[in-house]
Amino acid sequence: MTATTINPVSGHHVSGGPSHDLSQAQLQAAFYDLDEHDHPEGGSTMLGFWMYLMSDCLIFAMLFAAYGVLGGSFAAGPGPKDLFELPLVALNTAMLLFSSITYGFAMLAMEKGGKGATQMWLLVTAVFGAAFLCIELYEFTTLIHEGATPMRSGFLTAFFSLVGTHGLHVTFGLIWLFTLVVQVGKKGLIPANKRRLMCLSLFWHFLDVIWIGVFTFVYLMGML
Amino acid sequence: MSSDHAHPNPHAVDHHDEHGGGHGSMREYIVGFLLSVVLTAIPFWLVMTGAIPDKQTTALVIMAFAIVQIVVHMIYFLHMNTKSENGWTVMALIFTIVIVVIALSGSLWVMYHLNHNMMPMSHDMSQVP
Numbered sequence: 291m292t293a294t295t296i297n298p299v300s301g302h303h304v305s306g307g308p309s310h311d312l313s314q315a316q317l318q319a320a321f322y323d324l325d326e327h328d329h330p331e332g333g334s335t336m337l338g339f340w341m342y343l344m345s346d347c348l349i350f351a352m353l354f355a356a357y358g359v360l361g362g363s364f365a366a367g368p369g370p371k372d373l374f375e376l377p378l379v380a381l382n383t384a385m386l387l388f389s390s391i392t393y394g395f396a397m398l399a400m401e402k403g404g405k406g407a408t409q410m411w412l413l414v415t416a417v418f419g420a421a422f423l424c425i426e427l428y429e430f431t432t433l434i435h436e437g438a439t440p441m442r443s444g445f446l447t448a449f450f451s452l453v454g455t456h457g458l459h460v461t462f463g464l465i466w467l468f469t470l471v472v473q474v475g476k477k478g479l480i481p482a483n484k485r486r487l488m489c490l491s492l493f494w495h496f497l498d499v500i501w502i503g504v505f506t507f508v509y510l511m512g513m514l
Numbered sequence: 515m516s517s518d519h520a521h522p523n524p525h526a527v528d529h530h531d532e533h534g535g536g537h538g539s540m541r542e543y544i545v546g547f548l549l550s551v552v553l554t555a556i557p558f559w560l561v562m563t564g565a566i567p568d569k570q571t572t573a574l575v576i577m578a579f580a581i582v583q584i585v586v587h588m589i590y591f592l593h594m595n596t597k598s599e600n601g602w603t604v605m606a607l608i609f610t611i612v613i614v615v616i617a618l619s620g621s622l623w624v625m626y627h628l629n630h631n632m633m634p635m636s637h638d639m640s641q642v643p
Contacts, residue, residue: 337599344610351614355621359628380558387550390591394543495591499584505554506580510561514569 332485339489343496346459350500353452357508363444370445370512373438375429379509382425383501386460389418390498397491405479408487412471415494419464426457449508456504459497466490538593546590553583 396411430450433439440450470490474483557576559565566572588594596604 337602340599340603341606344606347610348613348617351617355618358618358622359625363629376558376562380554383554383558387547387554390550390587391543391547394538394547394591397538398540398543492592495587498591499587502554502580502583502587506557506576510557510576511573513561514573 332482335485336488336492339492343492346496347500350452350455350503353448353455354503354507357448357452360444360448361508361512365443365445367443367446368436368438370509373433373436374509374513376509376513378425378429379505382422382429383505385418385422385425386498386501389415389422390495392418393491393494397487400479400484400487403479405474408479409471409474412467412474416464416467416471419460419467419494423457423460423464426453430454452508453504456497456500459493459500463490463494463497466493538590542590542593546586549586549590550583553579553586 392411392415396408396415399407399411433446438446440447467490470483470486473486477483557579560572560576564572566575594603594607598604
């Protein structure tokens, strides 16, 4: 250790001088890696966003649990068979499924670097997402006009909370989607925008996964 | 995961250096979509036509279809695999599934007797002011 020494804390090579003064105890403590690594910008975003989705999953699990507990408490009010229209739900499901595949096409266009194609597929996705929301709002207004408001029974409270929370997620997904269309238009498919599109892709497909649970447990099982 | 981002052509950068997961291919999306359509259509058909007379059997069958479809979405649309982010996405997913199963089954189990000690009510609640 005469010419160059490795600084135990920063890992950088330092030449001679003060490092000779390091005591033996300090050198042993150097097993702790306190050095700041070189993290690429946004390198942990995808994992972080996945963690968010998993916690969102827990929110929906609680709402499903509430529906499971309260789903039979009609308070002598209307039940699922009086209220739900399966053809409408099937149409809604189709809209969400179409929006999922068109978002997939947007991701493929993004990979090829086609800016215009990416924006076009994003807008197609937005049309299907908006159609989903319109059908859901139509269903909600019909229910409320029939007197099946969230205040009517425990079943309806749980129903509106669960399906409404999902609809709210789709609404925010749409706002995010339009934001990204504008951002891609202004700055192009830069790495930051690609990362954002990847996150929204996870979010959008995740909402479709939640909808599978909704149409199976709420609508289909309710009509049995 | 290379930290060298000073690539001459940004489009040529291997997309695997930004994150662990893949994007999937056209084939993958089409297969996932077709599977989803089939896995959605069958439960709707079962319930709307009442093809299986026994309700409990129908419920179990459509639940099985839902679980299969969720797995299909995870693989073909969310591109889940055990290697992305060094396996941390799968670890987080498994942890979430454990919590969800405990919360759901626990809630249903504990609250199953929710209405047991209620007064029996045979009259119509809608006539109560």
